[in-house]
Amino acid sequence: MLPLFIHAAVAQDYPDYLRDESRRTGRAEAIAFPASATEVQQALDLARQRNWPVTLQGGRTGITGGAVPEGGLILNLTRMQRVLGLRHDPDDDCFYIAVQPGLVLQELRRQLRARSFDVTGWSTAARSALARFQTAPPQFFPPDPTETTATLGGMVACNASGACTLRYGATRDYVAGLRLLTADGDTLELRRGRERAVRRQFALTTTAGRTLAGPLPAYTLPEVKNAAGYCAADDMDLIDLFIGSEGTLGVFTAIELQLLPEPAARWGLLAFFPDEAAALRFVRASRSAADVRPAALEFFDKRALNLLRREREHLAALAALPALPPAFHTAVYLEFHGAEDEVGAAVEATAVEIAASGGAAADVWLADTAHDLEKFKEFRHALPEAVNRLIDERRRRAPEVTKLGTDMAVPDAALEDVLARYHRDLAAAGLDYVIFGHIGNNHLHVNILPETPAQYRQGQELYLAWARDIVRLGGTVAAEHGIGKLKVPLLEVLLGAAGLAQLRAVKQIFDPASRLNRGNLFVPD
Amino acid sequence: MHIVVCIKQVPNTTQVKIHPETNTLIREGVESIINPFDENALEAALVLKDTLGAKVTVVTMGPPQAEAVLRESISRGADHVLLLSDRAFAGSDTWATSYALAQGIKTLGAVDLVLFGKQAIDGDTAQVGPGVGEHLGWPVITFVRKIEVEGNLLRVESVFEDGFDKIEVAMPAVLTVVKEINIPRMASLKGRMASRKAVIPPVTAAAIQARPECLGLRGSPTRVIKIFTPPKKTGGQKISGAEPATAAQAVIGKLRELQIV
Numbered sequence: 001m002l003p004l005f006i007h008a009a010v011a012q013d014y015p016d017y018l019r020d021e022s023r024r025t026g027r028a029e030a031i032a033f034p035a036s037a038t039e040v041q042q043a044l045d046l047a048r049q050r051n052w053p054v055t056l057q058g059g060r061t062g063i064t065g066g067a068v069p070e071g072g073l074i075l076n077l078t079r080m081q082r083v084l085g086l087r088h089d090p091d092d093d094c095f096y097i098a099v100q101p102g103l104v105l106q107e108l109r110r111q112l113r114a115r116s117f118d119v120t121g122w123s124t125a126a127r128s129a130l131a132r133f134q135t136a137p138p139q140f141f142p143p144d145p146t147e148t149t150a151t152l153g154g155m156v157a158c159n160a161s162g163a164c165t166l167r168y169g170a171t172r173d174y175v176a177g178l179r180l181l182t183a184d185g186d187t188l189e190l191r192r193g194r195e196r197a198v199r200r201q202f203a204l205t206t207t208a209g210r211t212l213a214g215p216l217p218a219y220t221l222p223e224v225k226n227a228a229g230y231c232a233a234d235d236m237d238l239i240d241l242f243i244g245s246e247g248t249l250g251v252f253t254a255i256e257l258q259l260l261p262e263p264a265a266r267w268g269l270l271a272f273f274p275d276e277a278a279a280l281r282f283v284r285a286s287r288s289a290a291d292v293r294p295a296a297l298e299f300f301d302k303r304a305l306n307l308l309r310r311e312r313e314h315l316a317a318l319a320a321l322p323a324l325p326p327a328f329h330t331a332v333y334l335e336f337h338g339a340e341d342e343v344g345a346a347v348e349a350t351a352v353e354i355a356a357s358g359g360a361a362a363d364v365w366l367a368d369t370a371h372d373l374e375k376f377k378e379f380r381h382a383l384p385e386a387v388n389r390l391i392d393e394r395r396r397r398a399p400e401v402t403k404l405g406t407d408m409a410v411p412d413a414a415l416e417d418v419l420a421r422y423h424r425d426l427a428a429a430g431l432d433y434v435i436f437g438h439i440g441n442n443h444l445h446v447n448i449l450p451e452t453p454a455q456y457r458q459g460q461e462l463y464l465a466w467a468r469d470i471v472r473l474g475g476t477v478a479a480e481h482g483i484g485k486l487k488v489p490l491l492e493v494l495l496g497a498a499g500l501a502q503l504r505a506v507k508q509i510f511d512p513a514s515r516l517n518r519g520n521l522f523v524p525d
Numbered sequence: 526m527h528i529v530v531c532i533k534q535v536p537n538t539t540q541v542k543i544h545p546e547t548n549t550l551i552r553e554g555v556e557s558i559i560n561p562f563d564e565n566a567l568e569a570a571l572v573l574k575d576t577l578g579a580k581v582t583v584v585t586m587g588p589p590q591a592e593a594v595l596r597e598s599i600s601r602g603a604d605h606v607l608l609l610s611d612r613a614f615a616g617s618d619t620w621a622t623s624y625a626l627a628q629g630i631k632t633l634g635a636v637d638l639v640l641f642g643k644q645a646i647d648g649d650t651a652q653v654g655p656g657v658g659e660h661l662g663w664p665v666i667t668f669v670r671k672i673e674v675e676g677n678l679l680r681v682e683s684v685f686e687d688g689f690d691k692i693e694v695a696m697p698a699v700l701t702v703v704k705e706i707n708i709p710r711m712a713s714l715k716g717r718m719a720s721r722k723a724v725i726p727p728v729t730a731a732a733i734q735a736r737p738e739c740l741g742l743r744g745s746p747t748r749v750i751k752i753f754t755p756p757k758k759t760g761g762q763k764i765s766g767a768e769p770a771t772a773a774q775a776v777i778g779k780l781r782e783l784q785i786v
Contacts, residue, residue: 269714270711319708320708321708321711322708322709322710322711323708344721347714347717348718351714361713361715362713362714362715364713364714365710365711365712365713366600366711366712366713366714366716366717367711367712368597368600368712368717369556369558369597370556371537371556371558372711372712375711
């Protein structure tokens with residue numbers, strides 16, 4: 001008999017849980033919805049007894065198929081959504097919030113804004129930190145993936161980032177503590193600054209006293225925004241090994257996150273340029289201008305804007321914004337955070353750079369209220385939505401095709417060349433596509449929109465060819481979406497056969513039976 | 526051409542909750558915005574400015590912090606603003622508010638057109654626009670979805686539930702506009718820099734020569750006796766069926782049984 005929180009008949013009763021945002025569908029023998037670390041342990045015990053692989057799930061918002069099961073048990077953590085406590089650190093004068101992994105980002109944001117939490121079970125120290133928190137300036141959790149229904153567990157597992165990663169960094173930079181269960185049900189407690197590697201050797205002791213030790217991968221990861229492969233560096237903080245490991249090393253049961261004071265003002269600026277070259281000149285200029293310093297710097301190419309124009313009537317998100325005049329060729333979105341004066345001055349400096357780059361101050365839309373900023377968020381969200389609509393339409397004619405979305409970041413110097421190459425190769429192949437994304441981190445998403453299975457294959461070949469070249473240039477194959485199951489071939493391109501073997505050796509130490517998230521990062525033997 | 530747009534600062538009702546005991550709005554922590562229909566009125570004025578070269582003045586009445594929505598209007602392209610702010614205005618109902626706004630508009634020199642949103646999303650009365658027209662003695666057309674100017678004439682389309690009227694009216698006139706008339710523009714860089722520098726002094730009741738007995742609670746014929754949430758409808762019966770004709774028959778049978786038909 002199964003415990004009450006574990007259900008069989010997944011395909012019949014829980015079909016949605018066989019999928020994630022990758023739109024790939026898997027299969028599973030059972031699904032568990034644990035509400036506590038103890039129940040997670042019970043579920044892992046059961047998986048061991050039955051020799052089931054275990055697929056971890058949060059909000060299932062990932063787009064690389066990481067949460068799609070390939071048989072065995074689904075361990076869905078969305079019932080573990082409590083805030084466990086608050087802490088104020090006198091050393092850095094920062095607040096830290098401890099949460100369960102299933103808490104959803106938008107719910108964390110809501111509770112932080114309301115400064116109100118369910119304090120059942122909180123320690124006295126946590127309660128007094130709350131009293132301090134309620135009278136302190138408003139605080140926020142900076143990582144801002146577009147999909148706010150992501151869970152914090154998923155965000156840490158994938159080292160999620162967002163538009164404002166340019167200024168604030170990725171999720172990794174805000175994880176101060178982790179409690180996790182290994183596949184064998186042992187507990188590991190990690191605190192930033194406490195457990196460190198010695199050069200490339202690590203040793204960790206579980207709460208039961210077992211030591212897990214071995215070599216870290218010897219590879220050097222590219223020095224760009226990255227979400228591919230286990231983090232590895234000399235003398236690294238070992239908490240970083242688990243952040244971005246895509247659920248392959250353990251199950252998080254508690255996560256402590258750092259908070260920052262909310263900026264007084266947040267303004268958004270959507271600047272339109274008459275051609276792509278002017279937009280790129282502006283991007284470069286705004287990077288070097290000391291007085292601009294945006295929190296976000298995003299890019300929309302001509303085809304992306306044209307797609308929004310075409311799909312406008314179907315996109316509720318665009319209803320609040322004026323139609324795009326035909327002369328608007330390429331767009332750059334900037335966001336500024338800070339004190340009101342600071343932000344005002346930065347926007348004025350930006351206006352100067354826009355004009356100097358060949359744009360016009362008159363072709364800029366500005367949002368200086370929370371209400372208007374929301375409209376720009378919707379604008380950015382509208383593009384992937386439009387892409388998905390278009391692909392769904394094409395799949396009705398050719399069910400085999402799907403979107404091919406790249407996620408590669410390159411070093412600063414390579415940006416213009418790589419973008420020119422995308423355009424050149426796609427035009428030569430006659431493929432439909434849009435390009436948009438986090439240009440501040442040289443991280444553009446090319447979305448190839450194939451119409452036929454032949455075009456889909458052609459797109460895949462291009463993607464792989466670009467990946468090889470971008471890795472040679474010092475870039476990464478996955479800057480924010482991770483590897484999951486869909487991008488497994490790309491991880492080998494990045495790490496090489498030797499690097500991948502070293503990564504698998506680390507996995508072997510924590511999960512000898514290769515039970516957790518089997519099929520993510522690499523295909524097991 | 527001189528166009529006046531009257532706007533109201535309202536709480537963003539998508540964020541507002543109702544206090545369970547007092548039945549009043551809980552405004553704490555809720556963002557204040559330009560009443561959305563008034564954004565359409567401002568946009569209509571700015572379109573006329575773009576095409577005909579009109580001057581646009583934006584007027585609001587409210588506490589000192591209502592200045593924020595006037596700055597937002599400048600950011601979008603308004604030329605002048607007027608902030609009516611005085612304790613004497615506090616508690617004004619739609620009649621007293623209309624009177625004060627009309628008095629304010631009279632101080633602005635020659636005015637050809639006054640625009641309002643069709644109603645405010647907090648009070649929902651739709652009375653202030655027509656009230657101002659009455660106080661000014663000008664014609665009023667409500668629920669306008671299209672404005673054309675020809676010489677001194679306005680050609681407008683005014684919508685109602687199942688159609689619209691085409692109306693010609695001579696200026697000066699007062700119009701209230703519906704959402705469908707346009708999509709409001711975003712602020713511009715030039716506008717925002719102008720709004721940053723703008724000095725917006727509050728204008729008092731005395732300065733617009735408003736009679737004290739016509740303002741505030743004293744000048745307001747409306748009294749709010751009680752605010753309550755109407756009880757939720759209970760019971761009811763849902764008739765469903767695969768065939769619409771069969772379902773319709775069932776409805777008619779029920780109505781006959783209740784002796785309604």
